[in-house]
Amino acid sequence: MENSQDVNRTLERFDYVIIGAGSAGCVLANRLSEDPQVSVLLLEAGGSDWNPWIHVPVGYFKTMHNPATDWCYLTDPDDGINGRRLQWPRGKVLGGSSSLNGLLYIRGQRQDYDDWAAAGNHGWDYASVLPYFKKSECQERGADEFHGVDGPLKVSDLRLRREIAERFILAAKAAGIPENPDVNGATQEGVGYFQQTSYKGFRCSTAKAFLRPALSRPNLTLIKRAHCQKLLFADDLFAAERRSDEGAREVNGPEDASSIKRIAGVEFMVDGARRRVQARREVLLSSGAIGSPQILQCSGIGDPQHLNSVGVTCRHALPGVGENLQDHLQVRLVFKTRCRTLNDEVRHPLKRLVAGAQYLLSRTGPLTLAASQVCVFTHSREGLSRPDIQFHMQPLSADKPAEGVHPFSAFTSSVCQLRPASRGSIRITSADASVYPSIQPRYLSSAEDQRVVVDAIKVARRIAMQAPLAEVISEEYVPGSGYQSDEQLLDAARQYSQTIYHPAGTCKMGQDAMAVVDERLRVHGLEGLRVVDASIMPVIVSGNTNAPTIMIAEKAADMIKQDCLARS
Template structure:
């Protein structure tokens, strides 16, 4: 059915619900390890109203909002485990999660031609909460022009005026409610409880370099530098699983299955009817009478569509998959923020490089979530307009880390230092995701095509990012703290040498989007209500639907998208 999506509004904020008492349906059974009573009953039935694939940022929102109707049976499938690892919940513990393959898909791109043929590492969350359980927790929405641009390009109804109420609907900002912030939503957004002295030095240096101070990047103006607000509650990570899923877990009409990897969708013609998935080495199938919703992220949602026969027909046939809907845009339009790190040594004792992690963890848990354990590591940052900015929006973002980072922290450098990340916010390069084969257990082939735009704009922007970083780090505020340069190893590089440095060292800053883009053009995959073209009862609800990157981190916009989609799904349920 069609409706004017611009007319939908979030319900009026209400005070937070009281915690639900323990439900016997959530008790783990000794004679059926891994299952609750509710799960066993659901598996015996295997029939639901909604099936959500992926318990990441968007999937947890949908599970909460849809299961709020007690008459609605909801199944949430997650390939990874529950979020029990204590380092997920201690913010600074993210440094310990880097190489944890149990909760991380640990993807690698194909060799990137413009980056010296390197394969770049792409971490993505494989756990309840998805990437919101392993990210740096920076809460950034972008700016009105981002969303107005989506609408102008065919994603009608996604103007800033239409999305802002949904950001506010989900937000519980510790600073209270205002015209631009909510205080009654499930997602806690807070000021940092702790920041390293070097983060304050960075802010002073950035002001000396001409950047304005800004204490709210989601306020009236985004430009400037400051400490990030973070998705934390009482000093602990507030992932999507914490904010949305945990309060709903005791509902008898919500079944959450971890260790359950979707392998294909089932159809009656072009109508989605269910999901095939693997759990405990067994193949299973669940049916959905209302809708199937893919919230597996910008990588796995398009992969699952293609495995199910929805995508570029010629490519599917090449893997022995019979096309069901020829949808060329599936897997295309891949975008990401490419990032360059400038790293400098400092004297011992101030950075986080040689911190006693055990002492920090003990202090954190014994003192009620205080101290360095509450740091998100990327404590300070900001937004700037470079000399190449085509409009009034910021086109560069900074993340300052009071530690030395190389290869995402996977390569520990000797000594002490600090790192300034900088990324262009609006890259022109577009990549594509391909199937490796017809097996859902095989990771897809990722070809971001970084720096692959025809006119070289993206490389020039990366050089601007490196220049701006060096300009800030050269300011007097850093004089007492500055040691020898690490990356790049010299301070006198010209543009050609900076370009070579970028090709050798640039990495993702973890914001892939766009592979199931919404719109009304030939390569669009979903319509503005996120329904997959050419199908019925099937939607994609996650970062894959973003037509283009927003000006900043992508987690908050993904939650907003899920909030809107949940409202449409409930409205559709009421009209059936």
């Protein structure tokens, strides 16, 4: 290992270099290393997933906002939410955000993918992506037209049921919402219990499902705490190699490409040393909706005007890098109740000990809690062709997870718009890859989003007014009965909303001027580079984003193998 000032002189070569061992990167590492003839390097900027709270489902209360496991991003002040800054947790460990998230398994709507295909992204229609959802899945309920049982990702039913959740389901049905036992099946609309990525009371992250079984393969190399500095263009990489070896090294074939339009390697920091590796075939960027555009921009790939403003020489103009940012913004209504909720079960130290004992003995109880129990997909108003809002119902309430539950009985009815029209951006502020980028969500900047969020609060209140839920509600605690007019409800949304941690879209797939990747996830105008993660979504899916990200990586792995065969 060279000192911190030097780049390694012996250039290591791998067929594929994957940047990021998160929800997508772990899948890629597993699927590509299935071929013993190829070598795969997986770089992860975070550390191991050893923390026991990662593997306990409710452990997200301990791992989110913890700098040992979370990158702890913070958005810029946002006018749409009264100038507030929101915390954006992102996983800083193997498995990425699949090791920190709320375990909720939601695929989105058939129309989401059909719309992607209709926009020119061939092969991304629902019929084409469904096999990849099934390929990754080991569904507890068994196999059927929509579900698989042979995949490594365990998907199970909740191991926790509570009275207040049952009442919520009955109230939603009374409000005209049909019951749906499988929102990942034939149709999404309806109310029912969430499915979650867990197995026998333990979290099933992509690190556990995909990466760990593959680590014994000799052709897969994992380097942790390897922070990517930039992508290496072929002319720079081989010019530096020739200079260091003074012509002694023979470089030929596609590796000798001198064109600026080929990415041929990666530069990263590990243990205080700067290292370079070469990708014989491809570099696969899987660092998420924040990390992937940041790495591209630090490498000189992006909008020339923006790059020049922060001291980065533009090497390849792609104005869409970092743009098209989308996220699900939730308004969290909290209702005090006359009946017991999980607040009562976990508020006191002795009760927490009882819950801990229950988990240790039977893997049941409050510690198996996913981020929510009940999901609802419905319409914010009459006349819509498909659901445009989603509820996450929790049988507890808190201001922030790390601060503990409220000192009273209550539940949370959180509602978000599924397909927001507002668009934000991720933009670097420095050429230094260790400096966090500017995150500008621009929440509620669209008039349509403002209308939907007001109507969504009204739907939440309508459910709360139905029996048998209404009879146990004593008070609307947040935002409170003082908010009644549309203007007041919009103000409540601006003040009491939070992210559901679903950033997407910042390296969008498509053919228009702002697209970053094509339908095979190849970066436009560059050879040897693909982006594979939630950032490629042209439009965010109608629901939680982890399952679709895993699907994207499954499909990408097949496309990479197909393209390799086509070239040979």
